Amino acid sequence: MSKEDDNNINNIKEKLKKKRQNTDYVGYTAKKPEKEKTEGNLEKPPASKKVSKKAETEYDELSLKIEHYKDFEEKSTAVKNKKTPGKNRKQNVKSAGNKKSGGKKSADSSTKKKKSKGQKTKKPREKFKFKRVHLYIGIVIFLVLLLGVLLWYVFSSASDVKEINFEGNSLVTETELEERIGFSTGDKMFSISAGKAEDNVELLPVIEEVSVERDWPNNVTVNVNEYKAIAYINSEDLYFPVLENSRIQRGYPSAPRNAPIIYNFEGEEFDALVAALNEIEVDILESISEIYFRPTDNSMRRIHVFMNDGQEIVADYETFSEKMNYYIGIRQEIGDETGGIIDMEVGTSYLPYDSADAREIKDNIYNEPSQVGYIEDINEALDGVRSALGEIGNAAEE
Structure with a gap:
């Protein structure tokens, strides 16, 4: 191309830049300003200077090819990259990587924002801390349960004496011991008196020791130690x-x-x-x-x-x-x-x-052995007492 053509192209570029500065861009299509929209039909654009046919054809081709004013800057950078190919490649690789990573990050952040909008954030649960109040509550619950069990045991048949076991007796029968202890099967475990039962059994001359023990929940054991x-x-x-x-x-x-x-x-x-x-x-x-x-x-x-x-x-x-x-x-x-x-x-x-x-x-x-002297004396004394008592009785009747 000749110098004149280059000058014409440069002039066209400058005009286009000025024109783009006065317009708003949406995407890759230019919008006219509001003044031009309202007054477009009234005022005609000023007539351009006459240009040669070659310049008009080149202008049309360039107008089709140019998409954005930033393309001129990219072309200038491409020319520079030709001069320094090694350094520019590295920079391009880095920029491309940054763009990819930036895109991923932005995508991830957008998805996270969507999830955060759709779902409510859950607050972390606090760990349970044992306090003295909890101890008091546990003690109260335990006492209430214990009281309930005791009341059930006292007023139900669960507290009845089911069996009485006798141990150690050989000379005294079990029927005799049952009469002496003062309780029997069917009585309440808490109503029997172990001490009174022991005192009654010890009155028997054959009994050396006796112990009456409750075998909870329903049995009683009477342990007897007899004289040999x-x-x-x-x-x-x-x-x-x-x-x-x-x-x-x-x-x-x-x-x-x-x-x-x-x-x-x-x-x-x-x-x-x-x-x-x-x-x-x-x-x-x-x-x-x-x-x-x-x-x-x-x-x-x-x-x-x-x-x-x-x-x-x-x-x-x-x-x-x-x-x-x-x-x-x-x-x-x-x-x-x-x-x-x-x-x-x-x-x-x-x-x-x-x-x-x-x-x-x-x-x-x-x-048969003859009676010893002191036994004879005792018998004589007893006979004298009997006779005296008989005389007193006869006198009282008269």
Whole structure:
């Protein structure tokens, strides 16, 4: 192109720039100003200077190609980039990356804004903090529940006595104990008196100790510790236990077991024999079958003993326990023979049945002992009291 053409093109560009400065751009289409809209039909644009045909053709082509005034700046930058290709490429890459990242960020921010508009923001929940008020509330709730359970238990059948268990009784029957304790099944657990029941049961001479305990929720246990039966006495074909405390359990007859039957013992002799039996070993005591009180003029404390193995023994009831504890050794020395009597009154000797001493002892076994002097005196005194009371009664009737 010639210099004239270049000058014409430059003039056209300047005119276009001035024209664009006076117009508003929306997109890539130019809008005329309001003055031009209102006065466009009235005023005609000023006539342009005459230009050559070549300039008009070039002007039309350029007007079609030009879209925005910024394109001229991009072309100028492209020319510069040709001169410095390495640096400009790097800058272009960076700008492109920034545009992409900026686009993504803007897109993300727009989506976040839309979500924030559509959804309400949730406030973070505060963590539960335990305070003293919560402790008081928990205690009150617990007490209310406990009170409710207690009221239900008291006024319902859940508090009734369902079962009474008796333990340790052998001489006393369960029916006797049930009558003594003062309560039965069906009574309320909280209404029974354990102390009163224990006092009533302890009145029985056979009872040494007793304990009445509630086994919640519905049971009661009566634990009894009885005095040991160390002998039995015979009365009208009935046997009554003699306890280790020298008391006779009358009214509770039972078959003799693990203890001897004693005959004709009264007063001091009875107490002395019971004391001796308490000191004898259990296995030896259980091997004794019968004991008779057989005093003589020469031996006022003589007793005659029959063993379960068939052996007979005579002894003094005061020294009986000491010598009787050696019975097992003495029996082993004698062997299996039972043809005599073991004499433990003074020393310890074996008397064959054909000896004079053995025959004398055998003759006195079934003879009733004569009463001791103090017993006769007591009986005479009692007879005098009876007669005096009889006379008083007769005088009162008259």
